[in-house]
Amino acid sequence: xxxxxxxxxxxxxxxxxxxxxxxxxxxxxxxxxxxxxxxxxxxxxxxxxxxxxxxxxxxxxxxxxxxxxxxxxxxxxxxxxxxxxxxxxxxxxxxxxxxxxxxxxxxxxxxxxxxxxxxxxxxxxxxxxxxxxxxxxxxxxxxxxxxxxxxxxxxxxxxxxxxxxxxxxxxxxxxxxxxxxxxxxxxxxxxxxxxxxxxxxxxxxxxxxxxxxxxxxxxxxxxxxxxxxxxxxxxxxxxxxxxxxxxxxxxxxxxxxxxxxxxxxxxxxxxxxxxxxxxxxxxxxxxxxxxxxxxxxxxxxxxxxxxxxxxxxxxxxxxxxxxxxxx
Numbered sequence: 001x002x003x004x005x006x007x008x009x010x011x012x013x014x015x016x017x018x019x020x021x022x023x024x025x026x027x028x029x030x031x032x033x034x035x036x037x038x039x040x041x042x043x044x045x046x047x048x049x050x051x052x053x054x055x056x057x058x059x060x061x062x063x064x065x066x067x068x069x070x071x072x073x074x075x076x077x078x079x080x081x082x083x084x085x086x087x088x089x090x091x092x093x094x095x096x097x098x099x100x101x102x103x104x105x106x107x108x109x110x111x112x113x114x115x116x117x118x119x120x121x122x123x124x125x126x127x128x129x130x131x132x133x134x135x136x137x138x139x140x141x142x143x144x145x146x147x148x149x150x151x152x153x154x155x156x157x158x159x160x161x162x163x164x165x166x167x168x169x170x171x172x173x174x175x176x177x178x179x180x181x182x183x184x185x186x187x188x189x190x191x192x193x194x195x196x197x198x199x200x201x202x203x204x205x206x207x208x209x210x211x212x213x214x215x216x217x218x219x220x221x222x223x224x225x226x227x228x229x230x231x232x233x234x235x236x237x238x239x240x241x242x243x244x245x246x247x248x249x250x251x252x253x254x255x256x257x258x259x260x261x262x263x264x265x266x267x268x269x270x271x272x273x274x275x276x277x278x279x280x281x282x283x284x285x286x287x288x289x290x291x292x293x294x295x296x297x298x299x300x301x302x303x304x305x306x307x308x309x310x311x312x313x314x315x316x317x318x319x320x321x322x323x324x325x326x327x
Contacts, residue, residue, distance in 0.1 A: 047130075
């Protein structure tokens with residue numbers, strides 16, 4: 001992944017997660033006024049914005065994963081993301097996710113509910129914000145729920161396939177690199193042995209005098225040592241360059257993989273509760289409400305993942321926390 005492209009996508013992802021975190025905070029109002037929510041417009045906007053924020057965050061991770069796949073696995077060497085492609089794909093997916101959330105905006109609304117107070121044996125009228133089970137757009141909502149489930153399943157399948165291919169490519173490249181190092185050292189050692197044998201033969205043929213023999217013997221001892229030193233230095237320089245590039249690629253791949261896993265895991269409870277549970281939100285116990293908000297973890301954990309995979313960023317944060325000067 002090109003450096004400018006990597007930075008560009010990470011900026012987009014960071015901004016998306018920041019907006020998603022702010023939007024997710026609006027659910028606090030919904031939780032505080034579960035049966036006293038009377039504004040129909042605010043209800044529609046809140047549900048629409050939350051669905052858009054969650055979908056855009058997941059879509060952004062998907063774009064970064066595709067870019068990583070094209071960079072590491074290289075199914076088509078000429079297919080690479082450019083800064084313009086990043087802008088185009090990001091805008092297109094954002095438009096698609098926002099458009100797919102329009103049915104949620106149409107269906108959402110405030111409905112009148114009966115709230116039972118068991119202690120006082122009293123039933124009161126309340127108003128709850130959500131997606132009602134009846135209405136003009138009810139079947140449209142059901143159809144788009146199925147579409148969203150299919151989309152999530154396809155994205156999850158693509159994640160698994162792409163990272164499997166990336167892991168296989170990385171493993172094979174490491175094995176090939178190890179074989180290359182072994183062959184390289186074997187060839188250099190063979191050249192040294194051949195050179196030593198040639199020098200030994202030449203020494204035996206020109207040992208007419210003791211002085212000449214001693215001079216050639218010292219040269220024979222010095223030449224292999226100097227050659228070995230040059231080989232070690234050359235190999236160390238090449239190894240450092242290769243290790244630096246491999247470490248950068250490995251860290252970026254690990255970072256995107258952790259983000260993808262976080263996105264999928266954080267979305268699982270939200271999807272299961274919304275598609276399996278028959279209880280309304282105001283009827284659910286506190287632990288179900290807590291699990292239904294786990295989708296916000298995706299936006300909150302990503303900055304820590306970036307810091308975990310970036311040593312320079314960790315040093316910067318440590319210096320800031322210790323009130324030290326940051327260069």
